[in-house]
Amino acid sequence: MFVQGILNWLTLASLTFNSHKHEDEDPLKRLANLTPYRVAPASHKVEAELPGDCSVDRVMLLHRHGSRGPSGSEEVALINSLVQTLRNGHDALQDADLPENLRFLQTGKGYESHLVPENLTIIGREQLFSHGVEFGLKYPNFTTETLLSSTTQRVIDSMYFFAQGRFGREAEDKDLLTVNDIPDPVSWITPWNSCPGIDWHYASKVGNEWSNSYLPKITERLNDLLPYDVSFNDNNTHGALYACAYDLAAGYESPWCDVFYEDELADFEYELDLIMVASVGYLVPNNAGRIMGSVFVNKLINRFSNTSGEAQSLYLEFGHDATIMAAMAAMDLNKDEPQLSPEELRPHRRFRTSYQTPFAAQMIWESFTCKESFDGPQIRLVLNEETYPLRTCAETKKDRRFGTCSLDAFTRANKFSTDIEFNDDTWQAACGARMNAYQSLNHQQSLGYLLH
Numbered sequence: 001m002f003v004q005g006i007l008n009w010l011t012l013a014s015l016t017f018n019s020h021k022h023e024d025e026d027p028l029k030r031l032a033n034l035t036p037y038r039v040a041p042a043s044h045k046v047e048a049e050l051p052g053d054c055s056v057d058r059v060m061l062l063h064r065h066g067s068r069g070p071s072g073s074e075e076v077a078l079i080n081s082l083v084q085t086l087r088n089g090h091d092a093l094q095d096a097d098l099p100e101n102l103r104f105l106q107t108g109k110g111y112e113s114h115l116v117p118e119n120l121t122i123i124g125r126e127q128l129f130s131h132g133v134e135f136g137l138k139y140p141n142f143t144t145e146t147l148l149s150s151t152t153q154r155v156i157d158s159m160y161f162f163a164q165g166r167f168g169r170e171a172e173d174k175d176l177l178t179v180n181d182i183p184d185p186v187s188w189i190t191p192w193n194s195c196p197g198i199d200w201h202y203a204s205k206v207g208n209e210w211s212n213s214y215l216p217k218i219t220e221r222l223n224d225l226l227p228y229d230v231s232f233n234d235n236n237t238h239g240a241l242y243a244c245a246y247d248l249a250a251g252y253e254s255p256w257c258d259v260f261y262e263d264e265l266a267d268f269e270y271e272l273d274l275i276m277v278a279s280v281g282y283l284v285p286n287n288a289g290r291i292m293g294s295v296f297v298n299k300l301i302n303r304f305s306n307t308s309g310e311a312q313s314l315y316l317e318f319g320h321d322a323t324i325m326a327a328m329a330a331m332d333l334n335k336d337e338p339q340l341s342p343e344e345l346r347p348h349r350r351f352r353t354s355y356q357t358p359f360a361a362q363m364i365w366e367s368f369t370c371k372e373s374f375d376g377p378q379i380r381l382v383l384n385e386e387t388y389p390l391r392t393c394a395e396t397k398k399d400r401r402f403g404t405c406s407l408d409a410f411t412r413a414n415k416f417s418t419d420i421e422f423n424d425d426t427w428q429a430a431c432g433a434r435m436n437a438y439q440s441l442n443h444q445q446s447l448g449y450l451l452h
Helices: 002-012 073-088 090-094 100-106 122-138 153-173 201-225 234-249 255-259 262-279 285-305 321-330 397-402 407-413 425-431 441-449
Strands: 054-064 146-149 175-178 314-319 362-370 378-383
Touching (some): 054 321, 073 090, 073 234, 201 262, 234 262, 285 321, 378 407
Parallel strands (some): 146 175
């Protein structure tokens, strides 16, 4: 990640903060699912490399799309509202005595947004190309003739740039498919398309409950710094937080990031985590988030077990943060006890999208065998370049040492998923209650809220 590291460093290096850091880490690497790609924090209790007598025989990659512009009309509207408020107050801002971190509002036209909604940014394209190169270096003997993505354009584009990095000119001979090209009755990349009974507004409600608790305090603080004729409301403050994240996603140095204290950015991160955990995680009513994730888990087990006898050695697939988080929830890999709640911020939570699904997140599953170190087929998860411990199925000291487990133990530990089939009673109870009501264009448009 040399090029990636340089770009991120140039983007973030000059930013400073106004409050003491609680952790030895840049707060701009903790912007939840809007975080530019980052290597996950290493688990100090897990060996990074497999024993020397082990060899990987099957690999399954699930890759989130790269950095993009604002998604959904609400985020765009918040940023546009911020820009309009600043335009209206332009003259008053010119004569104001502003603190140093707000003086960018007095230069030129002040703050203007040049973000392109939904599309991959230049940084997003570079992330996927770089990851394709690195994947080829890590798994040089694994290849495939097909790549698969969701039907969303930024995901299709991500697949294309990854293929260019991994295969070079050979990418022209590969089949770049979408989930519409496969016969499976439900897509493990976009299972929510087959689960329309979920009330997506519930996730928004959970997020709003937290944002309503922290935004007014920031708005009041900012208004104390701004001239009387320029009055922020909570939507403007919210827009400035989103502008911070999306400017970074576009490769710009965002002046807004330096306006907020670290604990205020942590509140914003927690809000986005709450939205995700209530969209496809552990807070979804009727356990529907985990049920959607079961489709991926069953696909993973079937491939690694090679039950059909037709499993490939390599799968390259591209989706969304929701794809990854639903799968992790189905496996109980990032479950908090007690569950996350808008009643209090949980700083040491396990469900943390900054670490697990930043832009261009890469979930790599490996099936491997060893001559002596382990008996039988084993499984390992490498999430954003670090081994993610499979504690739910670890049975031996070596399992815990390397973060792995046997494929048999993994299958037993995921009985929740293996007991579910698409459209069975469990699926229908969670997803089918309002099936007919949601088979409409309005529902399909509402999915934009989920597809981060």
